[in-house]
Amino acid sequence: MKIKSVRARVFEWKGKTVPPQGNFCSNAMDLVYSNTESMSTFRFHSWTVVEIETDDGIIGLGNVALAPAIAKAIIDQYLTPLVLGQDPWDYEYLWQRMYRATHAWGRKGVTMAAISAIDLAIWDILGKSVNKPVFKLLGGRTKEKIPVYYSKLYRTNLDEMQAEAQKYKDEGFTAFKMRFGYGPAHLQKGVAENLKSVEAIREVIGYDNDLMLECYMGWNLEYAKRMLPKLEKFEPRWLEEPVIADDIDGYAELNQLSSIPISGGEHEFSLYGFKQLLDKKAVSVVQYDTNRVGGITAAHKINALCEAYSVPVIPHAGQMHNYHLTMSTLASPMSEYFPMFDVEVGNELFYYIFDGEPVAENGFVQLDDNKPGLGLTMKTEFLDQFNIIE
Numbered sequence: 001m002k003i004k005s006v007r008a009r010v011f012e013w014k015g016k017t018v019p020p021q022g023n024f025c026s027n028a029m030d031l032v033y034s035n036t037e038s039m040s041t042f043r044f045h046s047w048t049v050v051e052i053e054t055d056d057g058i059i060g061l062g063n064v065a066l067a068p069a070i071a072k073a074i075i076d077q078y079l080t081p082l083v084l085g086q087d088p089w090d091y092e093y094l095w096q097r098m099y100r101a102t103h104a105w106g107r108k109g110v111t112m113a114a115i116s117a118i119d120l121a122i123w124d125i126l127g128k129s130v131n132k133p134v135f136k137l138l139g140g141r142t143k144e145k146i147p148v149y150y151s152k153l154y155r156t157n158l159d160e161m162q163a164e165a166q167k168y169k170d171e172g173f174t175a176f177k178m179r180f181g182y183g184p185a186h187l188q189k190g191v192a193e194n195l196k197s198v199e200a201i202r203e204v205i206g207y208d209n210d211l212m213l214e215c216y217m218g219w220n221l222e223y224a225k226r227m228l229p230k231l232e233k234f235e236p237r238w239l240e241e242p243v244i245a246d247d248i249d250g251y252a253e254l255n256q257l258s259s260i261p262i263s264g265g266e267h268e269f270s271l272y273g274f275k276q277l278l279d280k281k282a283v284s285v286v287q288y289d290t291n292r293v294g295g296i297t298a299a300h301k302i303n304a305l306c307e308a309y310s311v312p313v314i315p316h317a318g319q320m321h322n323y324h325l326t327m328s329t330l331a332s333p334m335s336e337y338f339p340m341f342d343v344e345v346g347n348e349l350f351y352y353i354f355d356g357e358p359v360a361e362n363g364f365v366q367l368d369d370n371k372p373g374l375g376l377t378m379k380t381e382f383l384d385q386f387n388i389i390e
């Protein structure tokens with residue numbers, strides 16, 4: 001079997017969007033812009049889809065959501081020539097070709113995301129070529145079904161947040177991730193608002209359910225050190241990305257500071273990036289995204305590393321490329337889950353492009369042993385609401 005063609009298309013959403021308003025989530029730009037501008041950095045309204053076809057007609061699907069147009073350019077100009085004519089079963093060799101050919105300027109960020117998209121499509125081909133789901137190629141079914149946590153609860157007024165938490169508690173979720181709206185730039189009032197929002201959600205879900213807290217890189221070390229002691233009474237399962245991804249020593253200091261586990265990894269890349277996080281004990285929960293970190297080839301290695309370090313893997317975003325990694329290792333107890341909403345920030349777009357994404361039932365998602373490859377097909381229902389750039 002040989003790779004005959006690679007097609008990367010950018011799907012730009014032009015349909016209805018309902019962007020969350022105000023301080024819906026602290027983020028890295030809060031410290032350099034006033035609120036309005038900083039929130040505008042928070043949009044993922046396009047996605048690059050990769051289709052790799054083999055000489056025997058199998059088509060593998062990959063995807064990348066980080067800087068989609070740039071990722072497409074990297075795929076078209078640099079990665080496609082490296083995989084054309086190659087055997088997809090040589091996936092480790094192909095991964096190393098892509099990684100080393102772009103190493104001088106790649107390694108992390110959008111280049112690794114572009115490599116991930118090619119790698120996802122390759123693994124989709126491998127599964128389809130032997131009529132097995134990808135998780136069966138990685139270690140098989142380690143769980144009857146995958147526990148997932150409900151993820152959204154963007155910061156808005158507390159009544160709306162409580163109603164949202166109640167709705168998804170009633171749907172059977174037992175774990176919830178909420179977003180802080182405030183950080184260092186919002187001073188003591190922001191501290192009070194942050195604590196009020198955690199208290200409000202705990203009021204709804206109680207203490208029999210897990211609560212995770214998301215900062216999305218919007219704090220700094222000094223502010224996080226002030227907040228952690230105030231948050232301990234709420235017994236969060238983790239505090240996520242309190243500082244920017246490059247502040248690994250800051251992560252490590254926070255991770256030793258209190259009883260609250262620090263999580264991160266959705267903005268870390270490659271086996272080496274996670275080796276560094278684990279060696280420095282910077283995180284207690286690893287949250288790579290398989291369409292960023294280096295694809296299934298890299299994520300599978302990181303799963304093994306996390307197993308050796310006894311650090312749980314709870315991948316970012318849910319989405320099928322991550323569910324196969326969670327299903328195939330005991331190192332991953334659960335995954336994130338975004339229900340399908342009107343397009344807001346953009347995590348939801350996956351549902352508008354692909355069919356096959358499992359819908360949570362009672363806080364679990366299920367994978368199908370009889371669906372080969374990743375188990376995704378292209379959705380046609382919303383095609384007219386995308387500009388598609390070849």
Ligand SMILES: O=C(O)[C@H](O)[C@H](O)[C@@H](O)CO
Pocket residue numbers: 025151179214216266316317336345347
């Ligand atoms: O952990 C997450 O889900 C990410 O940080 C989100 O993708 C981001 O939208 C912040 O909520």
Ligand SMILES: [Mg+2]
Pocket residue numbers: 214216240241266
């Ligand atoms: Mg996050």
